[in-house]
Amino acid sequence: MKLENRTDLTLFRNQCTARREQEARRILICGGTGCLAGGSLKLYERMKELTEQYTGNPDIQVEFGPEIAHTSVKKSGCHGFCEMGPLIRIEPFNYLYIQVHLEDCDEIFEKTVLRGEPVERLMYHQDGNVYRTQEEIPFYSKQTRLVLKNCGHIDAEHISEAVANGAYQAFETALFEIPPEEVIRIISDSKLRGRGGAGFPTGRKWSQVASQPEKIRYVVCNGDEGDPGAFMDRSVMEGDPHRLIEGMLIAAYAVGAEEGYIYVRAEYPLAVERLRIAIRQAEEIGLLGDRILGTDFSFHLHINRGAGAFVCGEGSALTASIEGKRGMPRVKPPRTVEKGLWGKPTVLNNVETYANVPMIIHNGAAWYRSIGTPDSPGTKAFALTGNVKNTGLIEVPMGITLRDIIFNVGGGIKDGKAFKAVQIGGPSGSCLVEDQLDSRMDFDSLKKIGAMIGSGGLVVMDENTCMVEVARFFMDFTQRESCGKCVPCREGTKRMLEIMERIVNGEGTLSDLDELEELADMIENTALCGLGKGAPKPVISALNGFREEFEEHILQKKCRAHICSNLLSYHIDPEKCRGCSKCARNCPAGAITGVVKMPFVIHEEKCVKCGACLENCSFGAVYRD
Structure with missing residues (x-):
């Protein structure tokens, strides 16, 4: 069915909504990458067997959500509570079953699907309490899930599910009711800042592209996400791809672009597959392509798979990769907004940034500014990993403290151990220590203490972590991922890694610490791109916070965490x-x-x-x- 105008879209939305309202039961088996690795596919197969016995019962309409190529079976994305997977959500009761095994399926089906009764032994327990619904679990109740609202709650591979949950309403409003320049003004007034790391004002970027004399423009999405332990963008692409597409449509309409590219690393095959399905379905019904909904606006969207180079998270390296060149940053100016993809003005934002756009258009700039802080409004998704009880994908208001994230949402440190540090911002980020736990998680507050949000990875470390080895690990990562174009990054990180390896091997000297600081200062001030400039930060922040550990490795040949094997x-x-x-x-x-x-x-x-x-x-x- 091709939607020729706004009326057709309204009718289609009504049909999708009516179909959704007729469903008596919904079984959503997490089909995100993490739960698939935990065996959710087997849960799907058993649930399918059980459901087929009741296909003639009109009161039971069941949906499934693992990643499996059966068109008759619906699939959900990541629920976020990765520590407790595989997960099954049963609607309309909103029961969430955790760590489900194959032998649990029959009981779930017979008690919950058929009779509506909970299986309490499979529900989340904490401090003697049983949390029946997903929304009651502290891990979820302490979040503000806006970008991730649909992840785990809808079929990620059928556009009708997304439309029934509000997809493309904001685009429709913009296309028929709001001039392009007004769309940019709304985004500017919302103070939305890029979620890829730098926090640049999104509206300003769009305005700069729209004001260029060159009329051929592009909209590009950075879905590369190369930070170790980060999976925020992947989960959005897997679990709610139409939210991303709608955000890019609105951006293209605002700046006058007719072509767009989503750059995704090849290590995300599930995200690529679901994006392909979503794009194809949007094209089939006329929400992508020529003269969308009978208007003069046309937009074509493409997927480009990257080879997994960390440097391709940098804007100019990313656009070079799309063009078929080696992914290497270039000297600026000119910037991407002036000469980006194929030398044309380009809007380049990451997945989470685009995913915020439909909400802002639909609810207004003032609504968005009411969440978070005045200068960093909205929410931020984080991948919470490491030595914390509740690992997974979370979304919280900007300005929340690090302590709240780790000890309230995350449930505290595993096994009753003491908190030691948290790595924030990935390989270009910093290590924050205990006296910084009350730091506000927003762009400006973190900048004041020499840190940054980055893409949103949070790696929590306990008292048994060797901070010297952590610093060596991140330096090894950035050194291997250096594109090699500029000498400061190519040679400077190599020298820093050599020093770090000497220290963890018990061969370091105190003068090595001075040399690390000198090299870090040189790299930060002379490297070509932001990734190179940030490469020394994990080492320097660890050195500043745990200098005594470095000195123990050097002087006493001792690793207090018993991690560095040569010192044991x-x-x-x-x-x-x-x-x-x-x-x-x-x-x-x-x-x-x-x-x-x-x-x-x-x-x-x-x-x-x-x-x-x-x-x-x-x-x-x-x-x-």
């Missing part, structure tokens, strides 16, 4: 050793000798620090320091 030494307590010889039998280096029923001894000159002796000792006689 293993010993056997003769009073606890029973002489069972199990440690010696499992030592791959033959470094343990002794006589059965007598204490054994570890010879340090032969020890390869593998820890096999510690793992195999049944009496707690082996220890390390």
